[in-house]
Amino acid sequence: MRNIKLILQYDGSRYHGWQVQPGRPTVCGTLLRRLRIILNEDISLSASSRTDSGVHARCQVANFKTAAPIPVKNLRRALNGLLPDDIVCRGASVVPDKFNARFAVSRRYRYTIRNSSCKYPFDIPYSYFHPRALDAGLMKESSLHLLGPHDFSAFHSSAGEKINRVRNIINIDVVKRGGYVYIDVEADGFLTHMVRIIAGTLLEAGRGRFSPSDIKKILAGRDRRNAGPTLPARGLCLMRVKY
Amino acid sequence: MRNIKLILQYDGSRYHGWQVQPGRPTVCGTLLRRLRIILNEDISLSASSRTDSGVHARCQVANFKTAAPIPVKNLRRALNGLLPDDIVCRGASVVPDKFNARFAVSRRYRYTIRNSSCKYPFDIPYSYFHPRALDAGLMKESSLHLLGPHDFSAFHSSAGEKINRVRNIINIDVVKRGGYVYIDVEADGFLTHMVRIIAGTLLEAGRGRFSPSDIKKILAGRDRRNAGPTLPARGLCLMRVKY
Numbered sequence: 361m362r363n364i365k366l367i368l369q370y371d372g373s374r375y376h377g378w379q380v381q382p383g384r385p386t387v388c389g390t391l392l393r394r395l396r397i398i399l400n401e402d403i404s405l406s407a408s409s410r411t412d413s414g415v416h417a418r419c420q421v422a423n424f425k426t427a428a429p430i431p432v433k434n435l436r437r438a439l440n441g442l443l444p445d446d447i448v449c450r451g452a453s454v455v456p457d458k459f460n461a462r463f464a465v466s467r468r469y470r471y472t473i474r475n476s477s478c479k480y481p482f483d484i485p486y487s488y489f490h491p492r493a494l495d496a497g498l499m500k501e502s503s504l505h506l507l508g509p510h511d512f513s514a515f516h517s518s519a520g521e522k523i524n525r526v527r528n529i530i531n532i533d534v535v536k537r538g539g540y541v542y543i544d545v546e547a548d549g550f551l552t553h554m555v556r557i558i559a560g561t562l563l564e565a566g567r568g569r570f571s572p573s574d575i576k577k578i579l580a581g582r583d584r585r586n587a588g589p590t591l592p593a594r595g596l597c598l599m600r601v602k603y
Numbered sequence: 604m605r606n607i608k609l610i611l612q613y614d615g616s617r618y619h620g621w622q623v624q625p626g627r628p629t630v631c632g633t634l635l636r637r638l639r640i641i642l643n644e645d646i647s648l649s650a651s652s653r654t655d656s657g658v659h660a661r662c663q664v665a666n667f668k669t670a671a672p673i674p675v676k677n678l679r680r681a682l683n684g685l686l687p688d689d690i691v692c693r694g695a696s697v698v699p700d701k702f703n704a705r706f707a708v709s710r711r712y713r714y715t716i717r718n719s720s721c722k723y724p725f726d727i728p729y730s731y732f733h734p735r736a737l738d739a740g741l742m743k744e745s746s747l748h749l750l751g752p753h754d755f756s757a758f759h760s761s762a763g764e765k766i767n768r769v770r771n772i773i774n775i776d777v778v779k780r781g782g783y784v785y786i787d788v789e790a791d792g793f794l795t796h797m798v799r800i801i802a803g804t805l806l807e808a809g810r811g812r813f814s815p816s817d818i819k820k821i822l823a824g825r826d827r828r829n830a831g832p833t834l835p836a837r838g839l840c841l842m843r844v845k846y
Contacts, residue, residue, distance in 0.1 A: 371724040416725070445727045481614040482659070482729065484688045 361425045363459055364432060366391075366439075367451040368420040373485050373594065374446060377413040378420070387411070387447060391422070394442040398435065399428040408464045408601040412553070414593030416486065419450075421601045423461045459603075466530055468546040468600040471559035471591065476539035487540065488559075488595035494566030496536035502565035502572040503532045503543070505579060506558065513582035515558050516551040517590060525551055525582075534562060541566070544599070553590050561588035604668045606702055607675060609634075609682075610694035611663040616728050616837065617689060620656040621663070630654070630690060634665070637685040641678065642671040651707045651844040655796070657836030659729065662693075664844045666704040702846075709773055711789040711843040714802035714834065719782035730783065731802075731838035737809030739779035745808035745815040746775045746786070748822060749801065756825035758804070760796035760833060768794055768825075777805060784809070787842070796833050804831035 368391070376384040380392070388405055395403055407422040430438070432452040439449045472487040474480060475494050480487075506515075509528040516525055531546040543559050561578065564570045570578070570588070578586045611634070619627040623635070631648055638646055650665040673681070675695040682692045715730040717723060718737050723730075749758075752771040759768055774789040786802050804821065807813045813821070813831070821829045 369721075369724050371727075440721065445722060446724045448722045448724050450721055478683065478693055479688060479691045481612050481689045481691050484614075486725065 365455040369448045371446040372416045378411045415596045417598040421461045465602045469555045471543040473541040499562045499566040500534040502575040505576040517553040560591045564588040608698045614689040615659045621654045658839045660841040708845045712798045714786040716784040742805045742809040743777040745818040748819040758800040759794040803834045807831040
């Protein structure tokens with residue numbers, strides 16, 4: 361049995377997220393169908409991140425074990441030949457048996473806000489449009505309160521489960537460039553909708569509804585109702601995974 | 604009556620081109636419906652270029668005459684409020700009565716080829732994918748034979764009409780950058796599918812099927828069958844219009 365690692369890119373617009381769901385198109389399901397054809401074998405796929413419905417990936421990492429003898433170079437080509445245009449395999453390689461894509465050290469996500477008086481028709485599926493000017497300096501200052509390990513209950517779409525909500529944000533940055541505000545968040549892991557709620561909260565800071573010190577209080581209060589809105593999935597993209 | 608000029612951007616994927624066609628979604632038809640609501644008046648719209656089905660525009664110029672008193676600033680806002688996400692009005696201004704968007708001095712189009720071993724899932728609607736390496740130097744050298752006024756019958760999707768097929772290419776350039784080859788063509792006007800056939804012919808040059816001097820012969824021969832294929836509409840975008 362070889363352990364094979366895949367580097368994947370996808371436009372998540374058409375998919376109900378990564379995770380297989382019966383009767384709905386998912387990224388993992390779409391890949392599995394093609395892999396089973398190529399390998400002539402039933403496999404299971406492990407991934408670094410279970411991206412939500414509509415979320416994109418420029419770099420998703422997955423792996424699977426197989427007894428099929430196909431060379432990895434041919435595997436990549438065969439897979440891209442069968443996949444729809446919105447999912448691409450950028451690389452396939454044999455990795456040590458113990459590698460599991462799930463156990464990443466960190467993941468980096470980017471949330472993209474189109475911040476200009478006009479929409480741009482070519483990035484509608486990949487950004488959230490906010491026409492009034494945002495103060496990226498205030499957004500960045502606010503974001504720094506989220507750095508480090510914290511209980512992120514205030515930034516979690518809760519279904520009320522009692523789980524450990526401590527995550528460690530290793531890097532966070534807000535950059536304004538060419539009509540866009542980019543929010544980059546790298547953490548050891550993320551709660552449900554965490555980046556989208558962080559983005560919605562920083563957006564409120566950028567338009568002056570929250571001050572940077574409010575962000576500190578929202579975090580400490582651990583109450584989802586105090587944070588900003590959950591921004592739409594289409595602005596979110598998985599950018600990098602570290603092992 | 605005021606004469607109002609509009610600067611428009613659109614993702615042409617969903618539209619059967621600029622020109623109104625009964626029963627089909629078109630860019631002009633979509634705009635006219637909204638303008639008639641806003642102005643409460645029946646107007647007609649003149650444009651710099653009748654972009655084909657599936658072709659995009661980063662800068663299309665149009666104009667119309669109206670007796671409605673709405674300030675142009677409000678017009679832009681009202682129009683963007685009613686338009687679907689894939690058409691955006693970037694500007695509206697009052698221009699001299701004699702201005703007609705049709706009578707541009709030149710139009711510049713860009714054809715985008717994704718030239719990399721892998722597709723990129725985020726640009727599928729805006730580029731043509733060619734996986735084998737293209738020699739952009741050869742493409743550029745070939746393109747220079749097309750500069751100036753010529754009979755472009757070889758680069759025309761003919762329905763056999765007898766028309767004047769002389770057009771003047773003012774600028775042409777081929778640039779390879781970051782996994783893309785961009786073909787930019789500025790001319791006083793274009794024949795049907797002219798840029799897409801030029802792009803298909805230069806692509807053949809880039810992969811060694813045509814030499815630069817072949818391009819000269821193809822042009823002189825005025826026979827569509829000698830040129831390269833018509834590349835798909837999705838890679839084509841109207842970039843700039845000069846008056």
